[in-house]
Each structure stands twice: as C-alpha cells, then as structure tokens.
Amino acid sequence: MSLTLVSFNICPYVLRVVAALNHLKIPYEIKYIDLENKPDWFVKASPLEKVPILFVGETVIFESLVILDYINTLAPQSLLPADNLQKALNRARAEFSGEIIGTFWSVFSSKTEEQFKSSFGDLKWYFEKLEAWLSQTKFIYSNELTLADFAYAPIFTLLEAIKPLFKLDVYEGFPRLQEYSKQILSLPGVQSSKVENYDQILQERLKKGDPYILKQ
Ligand SMILES: N[C@@H](CCC(=O)N[C@@H](CS)C(=O)NCC(=O)O)C(=O)O
Structure with missing residues (x-):
C-alpha cells in the first residue's frame, strides 16, 4: 500500500512522523502544502485541516501520534513494548x-x-x-x-x-x-x-x- 505524507516544511508534528519513517526505513512520498493557502483536496481530506495526514492508499490517517502507531505496525521490528x-x-x-x-x-x-x-x-x-x-x-x-x-x-x-x-x-x-x-x-x-x-x-x-x- 502506498504511503503519502502531507507536510508543512517546519511543522514539528510532521517531523515526528518523518523521523520515524526514515528510522524504520519505510518507503513513502511526501507532499508539501502551504498552510496559509490550503489546497481544496487537503481541506477535504484532513478532518481538522491540519498536517500531518497520511494517505495509506485512499485512506487518510490524521494525528501524528496515531500515524506513528500505524507506521510502527509496518516495520519488521516494533518500537513498542508487547504488553x-x-x-x-x-x-x-x-x-x-x-x-x-x-x-x-x-x-x-x-x-x-x-x-x-x-x-x-x-x-x-x-x-x-x-x-x-x-x-x-x-x-x-x-x-x-x-x-x-x-x-x-x-x-x-x-x-x-x-x-x-x-x-x-x-x-x-x-x-x-x-x-x-x-x-x-x-x-x-x-x-x-x-x-x-x-x-x-x-x-x-x-x-x-x-x-x-x-x-x-
Ligand atoms: N495534534 C496534531 C497537531 C497538528 C498541528 O497542529 N499541525 C499544525 C501545523 S504544525 C497545523 O496543521 N495547523 C493548521 C493551521 O495552521 O491552519 C498532530 O499531532 O498531528
């Protein structure tokens, strides 16, 4: 399933996700938007009109910590405790x-x-x-x-x-x-x-x- 992260260049919440994706070596694409001029497709896709959002195929996940949880499930070795x-x-x-x-x-x-x-x-x-x-x-x-x-x-x-x-x-x-x-x-x-x-x-x-x- 393809992953596309929607980002704003200095957003700290985006940085969390990018750092984890890079660390876990998970392939993804990144799309930058201007938060002062949000494109229509972004406003439709992002429930809170905030970045980051992650397109997993056609499905959109929002909230950086939730995105972290999800990408962790894609890695061969989990970064979370089992319990x-x-x-x-x-x-x-x-x-x-x-x-x-x-x-x-x-x-x-x-x-x-x-x-x-x-x-x-x-x-x-x-x-x-x-x-x-x-x-x-x-x-x-x-x-x-x-x-x-x-x-x-x-x-x-x-x-x-x-x-x-x-x-x-x-x-x-x-x-x-x-x-x-x-x-x-x-x-x-x-x-x-x-x-x-x-x-x-x-x-x-x-x-x-x-x-x-x-x-x-
Ligand atoms: N709780 C959210 C916070 C995300 C957030 O606040 N993103 C900011 C940019 S750093 C945003 O998109 N703000 C919308 C705006 O400025 O209109 C998360 O963790 O993903």
Whole structure:
C-alpha cells in the first residue's frame, strides 16, 4: 500500500512522523502544502485541516501520534513494548511531548520579560518531569529507543536550529535532558527529517516575531 505524507516544511508534528519513517526505513512520498493557502483536496481530506495526514492508499490517517502507531505496525521490528499496559504507558509519555511543543509558541513569541518568564517557567516545569524520567532510563520510556522517543525528536531539532540566535541555555539544570537530546539528534532518521534550510527558515521566522528571547 502506498504511503503519502502531507507536510508543512517546519511543522514539528510532521517531523515526528518523518523521523520515524526514515528510522524504520519505510518507503513513502511526501507532499508539501502551504498552510496559509490550503489546497481544496487537503481541506477535504484532513478532518481538522491540519498536517500531518497520511494517505495509506485512499485512506487518510490524521494525528501524528496515531500515524506513528500505524507506521510502527509496518516495520519488521516494533518500537513498542508487547504488553498492552506498557504500550499505553509508552503512548502516555509520547503525549506528554505535545504539551512541551505547545509551550514553544508562547516561549518564542513572548515580547516582554514578564510574558517570557512565565512561559519559560512553564517549559522548565515540563523539563523537570523529563529530567526525573530520564534519571530512571536512558530514553524517555526505557533504556531502549522506542516510538515515544520520536514524539520528542522535533523538540530537540527545533531547539538546536535556533540555538545560535540567543545566549540562554535552555538545558541549564537539566543535564540528563541535554544528554537525551544529543542521543536523539544523533539518529540519522532524525537528522534527515529536516527539510533543506530548516535551520535558516526557522531562524528567519523567529527573528521576524522580534521576541524577548532574542534580546537577552
Ligand atoms: N495534534 C496534531 C497537531 C497538528 C498541528 O497542529 N499541525 C499544525 C501545523 S504544525 C497545523 O496543521 N495547523 C493548521 C493551521 O495552521 O491552519 C498532530 O499531532 O498531528
């Protein structure tokens, strides 16, 4: 069955899926759309009008974590534990990453010190939880790489891309998280999940918003 992933070049939710597809060496096609000018076929196909969606033949799957679950079933070796309860725990940890991606918008668009401190405080609150999990295991769910780790990959890809633009060390006080980010970023599938010029595109977008983080 043919797979076509519908993407927007810097969408973190898309990056999760691309990283997993690449890691699992599953063949797919990718179609980029402009989210500010959504084509009619996309509006019809995507129930929430969001990317990513995955065409599996004629069938459309939406929601990045659901797409991850599906593509994992296509790989010869599953990245999920066999036990259903453990599978659910793995998925819960994957869901947690969405909360972090959710805070990025406010952290990187805050214009004032007050707004920035508040949203960065939220981000650190999530990072503390991750640091605690990572004190138990090398990866986010276990000592082996699992599907949940791909849900986190875009967090590190994004932070690495914009790092040259500011002095603040977002990993300060989170050594395990920093080490984890290095592990994830070293995966070839994660490296190749970025479109060409990803770092530059992201940096330009960030600068355009003139946020507080760039003024420190
Ligand atoms: N929960 C969704 C979130 C997907 C999402 O928010 N995608 C954004 C782009 S990163 C989108 O398509 N937004 C629609 C829009 O901007 O109109 C998932 O995990 O797939």
